[in-house]
Amino acid sequence: MNIHEYQTKELFRSYKIPVPDGRMAHSANQALSMAEQLGGDGWVVKAQIHAGGRGKAGGVQLAKTPDEVQQHAENLIGKRLVTKQTGESGRMVNRVLVEQIHQIETEYYLGLVIDRASQRITLIASASGGMEIEEVAAATPEKVINELIDPAVGLQDFQCRKVAAGIGLSGKQIVKAGRIMKSLYRCFRDKDALMVEINPLVTTRDGQFLALDAKMSFDGNALFRQPEIADQRDFEEEDPKEVEASGHDLNYIALDGSVGCIVNGAGLAMATMDAISLYGGRPANFLDVGGGASPEKITNAFRIVLQDPHVKVVLLNIYAGINRCDWIAEGLVKAMTDLAVSTPVVVRLAGTNLEAGREILKQSGLNYIHADRLSDAAEKSVKAVNGGAV
Amino acid sequence: MSILVDKDSRVIFQGFTGQHASFHAQDAIHIGTQVVGGVTPGKGGQTHIDRPVFDTVKDAVVQTGANVSVVFVPPPFSADAIMEAIEAGIKVIVVITDGVPVQDMVRVKRYLIGHDAIIIGPNTAGVITPEECKVGIMPAHIYPKGRIGVVSRSGTLNYEAVDQMSELGLGISTSISIGGDPVNGCDFLTLLKKFAEDADTDAVLMIGEIGGSQEVEAAAWARDHLKKPLIGFIAGATAPPGRTMGHAGAIISGEADTAQAKMQRLAELGVSVVQNAAEIGKTVQRSLK
Numbered sequence: 001m002n003i004h005e006y007q008t009k010e011l012f013r014s015y016k017i018p019v020p021d022g023r024m025a026h027s028a029n030q031a032l033s034m035a036e037q038l039g040g041d042g043w044v045v046k047a048q049i050h051a052g053g054r055g056k057a058g059g060v061q062l063a064k065t066p067d068e069v070q071q072h073a074e075n076l077i078g079k080r081l082v083t084k085q086t087g088e089s090g091r092m093v094n095r096v097l098v099e100q101i102h103q104i105e106t107e108y109y110l111g112l113v114i115d116r117a118s119q120r121i122t123l124i125a126s127a128s129g130g131m132e133i134e135e136v137a138a139a140t141p142e143k144v145i146n147e148l149i150d151p152a153v154g155l156q157d158f159q160c161r162k163v164a165a166g167i168g169l170s171g172k173q174i175v176k177a178g179r180i181m182k183s184l185y186r187c188f189r190d191k192d193a194l195m196v197e198i199n200p201l202v203t204t205r206d207g208q209f210l211a212l213d214a215k216m217s218f219d220g221n222a223l224f225r226q227p228e229i230a231d232q233r234d235f236e237e238e239d240p241k242e243v244e245a246s247g248h249d250l251n252y253i254a255l256d257g258s259v260g261c262i263v264n265g266a267g268l269a270m271a272t273m274d275a276i277s278l279y280g281g282r283p284a285n286f287l288d289v290g291g292g293a294s295p296e297k298i299t300n301a302f303r304i305v306l307q308d309p310h311v312k313v314v315l316l317n318i319y320a321g322i323n324r325c326d327w328i329a330e331g332l333v334k335a336m337t338d339l340a341v342s343t344p345v346v347v348r349l350a351g352t353n354l355e356a357g358r359e360i361l362k363q364s365g366l367n368y369i370h371a372d373r374l375s376d377a378a379e380k381s382v383k384a385v386n387g388g389a390v
Numbered sequence: 391m392s393i394l395v396d397k398d399s400r401v402i403f404q405g406f407t408g409q410h411a412s413f414h415a416q417d418a419i420h421i422g423t424q425v426v427g428g429v430t431p432g433k434g435g436q437t438h439i440d441r442p443v444f445d446t447v448k449d450a451v452v453q454t455g456a457n458v459s460v461v462f463v464p465p466p467f468s469a470d471a472i473m474e475a476i477e478a479g480i481k482v483i484v485v486i487t488d489g490v491p492v493q494d495m496v497r498v499k500r501y502l503i504g505h506d507a508i509i510i511g512p513n514t515a516g517v518i519t520p521e522e523c524k525v526g527i528m529p530a531h532i533y534p535k536g537r538i539g540v541v542s543r544s545g546t547l548n549y550e551a552v553d554q555m556s557e558l559g560l561g562i563s564t565s566i567s568i569g570g571d572p573v574n575g576c577d578f579l580t581l582l583k584k585f586a587e588d589a590d591t592d593a594v595l596m597i598g599e600i601g602g603s604q605e606v607e608a609a610a611w612a613r614d615h616l617k618k619p620l621i622g623f624i625a626g627a628t629a630p631p632g633r634t635m636g637h638a639g640a641i642i643s644g645e646a647d648t649a650q651a652k653m654q655r656l657a658e659l660g661v662s663v664v665q666n667a668a669e670i671g672k673t674v675q676r677s678l679k
Contacts, residue, residue, distance in 0.1 A: 267545070
């Protein structure tokens with residue numbers, strides 16, 4: 001789960017990680033009064049969306065007067081911002097962050113991730129701040145420092161000194177940077193984060209560190225014990241179909257093809273999408289109904305998949321283990337009846353209680369396309385999209 | 391022979407009296423698994439499906455000689471349950487629970503150091519040695535006994551692959567789903583090493599996914615050390631970058647995480663790579679010749 005930059009900076013403040021003075025605004029008028037309240041002789045207006053690449057897309061604007069702040073906010077709020085991470089349709093900007101401008105001396109990168117290979121939290125630092133760390137790591141790996149943290153004792157002072165010296169800091173700056181690293185680690189650990197990134201972490205002309213930009217994401221599986229993080233979820237940043245699906249305990253991701261997919265298990269769901277693509281079609285979505293799929297769950301899955309106007313055929317592919325084919329069949333009958341489905345539906349059932357499931361479908365008199373195997377199911381789905389005889 | 395579990399494994403269930411644990415304990419008993427009891431704190435002394443219930447894993451180990459545990463404990467308490475099993479001397483701990491916080495698993499993996507135990511999962515369908523021992527939630531009846539070892543991240547894709555193989559007359563020595571989480575108990579490499587030494591396994595099928603590099607690491611080891619055919623598949627060729635595809639660990643964070651890049655690396659390392667999930671069975675069969 002992601003939160004906005006202004007929310008991350010608020011969290012940083014509570015951990016004494018230095019951030020620029022700033023305020024969030026919902027409107028241009030509010031942005032104007034925020035700039036006046038903040039004071040100073042220059043401001044930056046930053047669009048608040050959950051996507052990177054805002055600077056190059058015009059989502060970050062400098063202002064010399066409060067009137068300019070108002071003008072920039074006016075231009076951003078209520079408009080869709082298209083960055084390289086948003087896709088063509090962009091993201092609606094509902095708020096901006098107004099911050100004082102500082103005179104920057106040097107830019108660094110500081111972040112924490114859970115490193116999958118070592119299975120530990122890793123501190124990442126670089127003197128090449130302000131650039132994408134993946135690109136720095138690919139082009140000049142020697143400029144990126146990785147420091148593994150032992151979860152039994154946490155991040156130690158000596159590690160911070162080592163990393164600070166490694167990115168070229170000296171004297172009192174080593175101590176100051178170390179404090180920031182330890183605070184960032186505490187914040188990451190306390191809040192069940194998966195990733196935090198300060199890019200850039202800058203030093204100002206008066207020798208202070210500031211987290212100029214901040215990005216943080218959290219473990220969805222840990223939200224049960226992080227209520228104040230869960231409260232900061234911004235549903236407007238998510239596809240409404242995906243939000244509805246998660247409310248029904250379904251895992252749905254919208255894609256741009258025409259074969260709607262309803263599958264049990266994430267691995268089989270991906271493999272089904274891949275097979276559709278190999279037979280020349282394109283999947284409209286990823287959807288994992290999970291284990292114990294009740295008739296209601298199957299009905300909800302059909303409703304969500306069919307909300308996508310590009311869906312020309314639905315492929316139901318279930319390999320029942322903990323699931324049961326008879327429940328799935330009941331769900332299919334209920335869904336197709338309740339929703340009066342007219343879209344062609346390809347059904348492939350296998351596993352637990354298969355015969356009972358087939359019997360239910362036979363008795364129902366439903367009009368669907370039968371498939372025995374995965375290959376069959378993918379091929380018939382693609383044919384049905386193209387309007388061919390199956 | 392087989393790996394991890396066999397007819398002599400003495401199995402307990404943690405979170406024994408819950409609905410899913412009860413169902414799968416019965417299914418496990420049905421195929422001959424030695425289920426010797428279970429643990430539900432506060433219910434010690436009771437009997438459940440004709441087996442004793444204990445308050446602690448230590449009690450269960452002392453009184454039944456248990457050496458394998460299946461964990462059905464809910465996410466907020468899973469890490470504690472796994473560490474309890476490690477401390478009590480359980481050798482194979484299979485964590486079925488989906489939704490364990492990642493940082494809990496980071497701490498569990500730290501705790502594991504210095505202990506002689508192996509954790510499978512979390513978020514796994516479990517382990518099965520057909521006709522001997524089932525410690526998981528898979529439909530046991532679709533797993534015929536045979537000589538192919540299977541390691542996968544996914545559960546249902548594992549069923550799909552086994553189904554394709556059994557149609558061609560190929561059975562399973564042991565099958566393991568390691569789970570879909572980014573920090574999990576056991577990786578592919580650890581299991582390949584065990585299959586390499588198993589006299590009853592003729593070939594190994596590895597079913598991976600987008601995200602992470604463990605399939606490639608396992609294949610790199612196999613090139614120099616595994617004297618049996620290794621067949622590989624990577625799900626997620628059509629997954630968009632930056633999205634979590636159901637499994638928390640199935641996310642493309644960089645070019646090397648994509649299915650295409652991983653399949654190419656596997657092929658370079660000598661793995662028989664399956665491009666189409668519908669042809670897993672056929673590819674395994676061909677590799678045996």
